[in-house]
Amino acid sequence: MTxxxxxxxxxxxxxxxxxxxxxxxxxxxxxxFHLYFLGARNTSxxxxxxxxxxxxxxxxxxxxxxxxxxxDKKLGTYELLLTSPVTPWEIVLGKFASVLIFAMIADTILLxxxxxxxxxxTIEWGAVFSGYLGIIFSVMLFASIGMLASSLTDNFVVxxxxxxxxxxxxxxxxxxxxxxxxxxxxxxxEISYSNHYFQFASGLIKIRxxxxxxxxxxxxxxxxxxxxxxxxxx
Amino acid sequence: xxxxxxxxxxxxxxxxxxxxxxDIGKGDIVAFLGPNGAGKTTxxxxxxxxxxxxxxxxxxGGYDAFEEPKKVKAMTxxxxxxxxxxxxxxxxxxxxxxxxxxxxxxxxxxxxxMEVMEQTDLIERKNTIIGLLSKGFRQRVxxxxxxxxxxxxxxxxxxxxxxxxxxxxxxxxxxxxLAKNEDRTVVLSTHxxxxxxxxxxxxxxxxxxxxxxxxxxxxxxxxxxxxxxLTVKVRKNSGxxxxxxxxxxxxxxxxxxNSVLTIKTSKDIREDIAGIIVRDGHGxxxxxxxxxxxxxxxxxxxx
Numbered sequence: 246m247t248x249x250x251x252x253x254x255x256x257x258x259x260x261x262x263x264x265x266x267x268x269x270x271x272x273x274x275x276x277x278f279h280l281y282f283l284g285a286r287n288t289s290x291x292x293x294x295x296x297x298x299x300x301x302x303x304x305x306x307x308x309x310x311x312x313x314x315x316x317d318k319k320l321g322t323y324e325l326l327l328t329s330p331v332t333p334w335e336i337v338l339g340k341f342a343s344v345l346i347f348a349m350i351a352d353t354i355l356l357x358x359x360x361x362x363x364x365x366x367t368i369e370w371g372a373v374f375s376g377y378l379g380i381i382f383s384v385m386l387f388a389s390i391g392m393l394a395s396s397l398t399d400n401f402v403v404x405x406x407x408x409x410x411x412x413x414x415x416x417x418x419x420x421x422x423x424x425x426x427x428x429x430x431x432x433x434x435e436i437s438y439s440n441h442y443f444q445f446a447s448g449l450i451k452i453r454x455x456x457x458x459x460x461x462x463x464x465x466x467x468x469x470x471x472x473x474x475x476x477x478x479x
Numbered sequence: 480x481x482x483x484x485x486x487x488x489x490x491x492x493x494x495x496x497x498x499x500x501x502d503i504g505k506g507d508i509v510a511f512l513g514p515n516g517a518g519k520t521t522x523x524x525x526x527x528x529x530x531x532x533x534x535x536x537x538x539x540g541g542y543d544a545f546e547e548p549k550k551v552k553a554m555t556x557x558x559x560x561x562x563x564x565x566x567x568x569x570x571x572x573x574x575x576x577x578x579x580x581x582x583x584x585x586x587x588x589x590x591x592x593m594e595v596m597e598q599t600d601l602i603e604r605k606n607t608i609i610g611l612l613s614k615g616f617r618q619r620v621x622x623x624x625x626x627x628x629x630x631x632x633x634x635x636x637x638x639x640x641x642x643x644x645x646x647x648x649x650x651x652x653x654x655x656x657l658a659k660n661e662d663r664t665v666v667l668s669t670h671x672x673x674x675x676x677x678x679x680x681x682x683x684x685x686x687x688x689x690x691x692x693x694x695x696x697x698x699x700x701x702x703x704x705x706x707x708x709l710t711v712k713v714r715k716n717s718g719x720x721x722x723x724x725x726x727x728x729x730x731x732x733x734x735x736x737n738s739v740l741t742i743k744t745s746k747d748i749r750e751d752i753a754g755i756i757v758r759d760g761h762g763x764x765x766x767x768x769x770x771x772x773x774x775x776x777x778x779x780x781x782x
Contacts, residue, residue: 248579252568260567325563325624328527329580330552477531477545 249331249339250346253313257347266309270351273301278358290369291359295376296446298355299383303412306348306384310391311404313340314469318399333473337466341392348384352377372448379445382458386438387412389465396469412438480505480632480664481526486535488521488688495521496532497688503666503681505631508658510675510696511668512777513685519668520560522685523636526666527557540631553582556630560637562621566610570601570620573609574627581628595623599653615646622650626657633657635667639674647674654678672774684780691780699776708769709742709749714762716740723759727751738764 257263281294314336317323326336359373387408394407415438422433422440434440441454481503488496496518503509513519525532526539528548537544539551565573574592583591596602599619604612609620618638625633638654639647655678658665669675675682676696684692692699713720716738724730724742729751731743742752749766756763 248576252565252572252576255572256565256567320563320565321559321561322563322565324524324527324529324557324559325577326580327529328552328555328557329577330549330582331580332549477528477548479531479534479545 246331246335246339246342249326249336250342253340253343254346257343263347266305267347267351270298270301270305271354274298274355274358282358282362291373292376292446292448294358295355295373295380296442298352299380299442299446302348302380302384303387306344306387307391307394307405307408307412309347310341310344310388311395311401311408313344313392314395314473315399315401315404316395327473327476333470336473337392337396337470341388341462341466344388344391345381345385348388349381352380352384369448375445375448375450378450379442382445382455383438383442385462386415386458386465389462389469393465393469393472396472480507480540481666482536482538483522483526484536484538486522486525486537487533488518488525489533495688496525496535499535499685499688499690501683501690501693503664503683505664506662507681508665508679509667510679510682511666511685512670512672512675512682513668514670517685518688519685520636521688523557523559523634523666523668527555527634528552529557553628554631556625556628556633558621558625558633558635558638560640562617563624564609564617564620567608569606569608570596570612570623571605573620574623577624578627583628591627591629595627598626598657599623615642615649618642618646618650619653622653622657630663632664632666635665637668637670639669639671651678672777684777686780692776707744707747709744709752710765710767710769711740711742711752711756711763712765713738713740713756714764716761720756720759720761723755724752727755741769 277294277297314323317326356373356377359368359370362368390411391404391408394404394411397407398404415436418433419437419439421427422430422437424430427433435457441457444451444454481501483502484500486496486499487494499518499522511519511522524530526537526544528544528551531545540554542550544551565576568576571592574595575588578588578591593602596605599622601616601619601623604616609617612620622635622638625635635654639650642650651674654665654667657663658678665679667678679696681695682692682699683690716735721733721735721740724733724740727748729744729746729748731745733743734741749768753763753766
C-alpha cells in the first residue's frame with residue numbers, strides 16, 4: 246500500500262498536473278480571501294471562507310480522483326497492479342490516501358490566512374478548525390466517490406460525470422429532507438450531504454457528522470475494492 | 480510449473496477459450512502459438528491472475544492461482560502486450576515501484592532495480608522519464624519490470640511486436656539470456672513462428688480456444704516429416720518422365736507444372752529420382768529438398 250501511495254504522490258509532484266491543481270485551488274483561495282477579508286465585507290469570520298473553498302474542492306477532487314484507476318486502465322498498468330501480490334484493498338487505500346494527503350497539504354496552506362489576520366484582528370479559532378475539518382471530511386467523501394467512478398470505467402469523461410452525479414445526488418436529497426411533510430424526510434436528512442457538512446461550516450463538530458463522512462467514504466471505497474476484485478471471481 | 484485444466488472463458492456469447500488444458504514443466508521455454516484471436520492473451524491473463532476464467536483450474540508451482548493469488552503472483556513476472564509503464568516516472572523510480580509492489584523490501588528494492596537495469600542494458604537511461612523513451616527502450620523497461628522479483632515463471636505476451644528488426648534481434652537475445660538464468664520457466668506468445676523456433680524448445684499451438692498441439696518443436700517437425708517433399712526442375716519434361724517416376728518405389732504423388740515437378744515421397748529417395756532423370760536425358764537443372772517449417776505444421780493444424 247505504501248508503495249502505491251508513494252508513487253501517486255510522486256506523480257503529483259513531478260508532473261504539471263499536481264501543481265496545476267494545487268495552483269488553481271490556491272488562486273481561488275486568494276480571490277476569496279481578498280473578497281471576504283480585505284474587501285467591502287471586512288469580517289474576521291472564517292466559516293463562509295471555508296465553505297466556499299469546500300465548493301471549489303467539490304469540482305477539483307473528482308477531477309483528481311477519477312484518474313486514480315481510469316489512468317491505470319488506459320496505460321495498461323492496471324494489469325501490472327492486478328498481477329502483483331497486492332490486494333485490491335491495498336490498491337484502493339493507497340490511491341485514496343494519496344488524494345487525501347494532497348488535499349490536506351493544499352488545505353493546510355489555507356491556514357496561512359487566519360495566521361496573517363491574527364495580527365490585525367481576533368480570530369475565532371474554533372470556527373477555523375471546524376471549517377478546516379469540514380473540508381477534509383468532504384474531500385474524503387468526494388475522493389471515495391471519484392474512486393468508485395474510476396473503478397467502473399477507463400473513460401475520464403464518463404468517470405467525471407458519474408462522480409458529479411453521485412455528489413449532486415447527495416446534495417439534492419436535502420431538498421426532500423427539508424420539505425417537512427414527507428414521511429421519508431428524516432431518512433433523507435440523514436443521507437443529505439449538506440445537512441452534515443453545514444454543521445462543520447457553522448462551527449459544530451459532532452460525532453454523528455464525522456461518522457456520516459467516515460462511513461460514506463468507507464462504503465464507496467469498499468465498493469471500489471469489490472469492483473476490482475470482481476474480475477477474479479469465477 | 481504451470482498446469483491448466485479445462486479452462487473456459489466466455490465474453491458474453493463469444494467463447495474465447497473452450498476447454499483448454501496443458502502442462503508446462505519447470506525450466507521449459509515454451510512458445511504459445513496461434514493466429515490472432517486464438518485466445519493467447521486471454522490464457523495469459525488468466526494464468527497471471529489478472530482475470531478469472533468462466534470455469535477450469537490453474538495451478539502454478541503447486542498453488543491454485545485463484546485460491547492463493549498472493550503466493551502465485553509473487554513468483555511470476557508478466558509482460559503484457561502493451562508494457563505497463565507510468566510515463567511520468569523515471570526508469571529507476573518505476574522499477575523500484577514495481578519491486579516494492581512485488582513484495583521486495585528495504586535495500587533489496589534498490590539492489591534488484593539496479594540489477595535488472597544492468598541485465599536489460601538500461602543503466603544509461605536510469606534517470607530518463609519513461610515518456611521520453613523510444614519504443615525499443617520501453618519494451619526493455621517492460622521486460623526489466625517482469626524480472627525484478629526474480630520470478631520462477633515469466634509470461635510474455637508478444638514481446639517483440641512493433642519493434643524494428645534490430646530491436647527485435649536485441650530483445651530476442653535478451654529473452655534467451657534471461658531464460659537460461661536461474662532455471663526459469665518462460666512462456667511467450669507470438670504469431671511469428673521464426674521467433675518461436677529461435678527462442679523456444681517447446682510449442683503449444685492453440686486455435687479457437689483449444690490446444691491443438693503441445694510438443695517440442697523438434698518433435699512437431701519430425702511428425703510432419705513422415706512425408707518428404709522434393710521440388711525438381713528439368714529441361715525436358717514429357718508425360719513419360721512423370722509415369723516413370725510414379726512407378727518408383729517410395730513416391731506418393733507428383734504434381735506437374737511445366738518443367739517443375741513437386742514430388743511427395745515416403746522416404747529419402749533423392750538419389751533414385753536423380754538417377755532416373757539423368758539416365759533418360761531429361762536434363763536435371765535443380766533439385767530442392769523442401770524443409771518442413773513450423774509454418775507448415777502450424778497451417779496444417781489450424782486449417
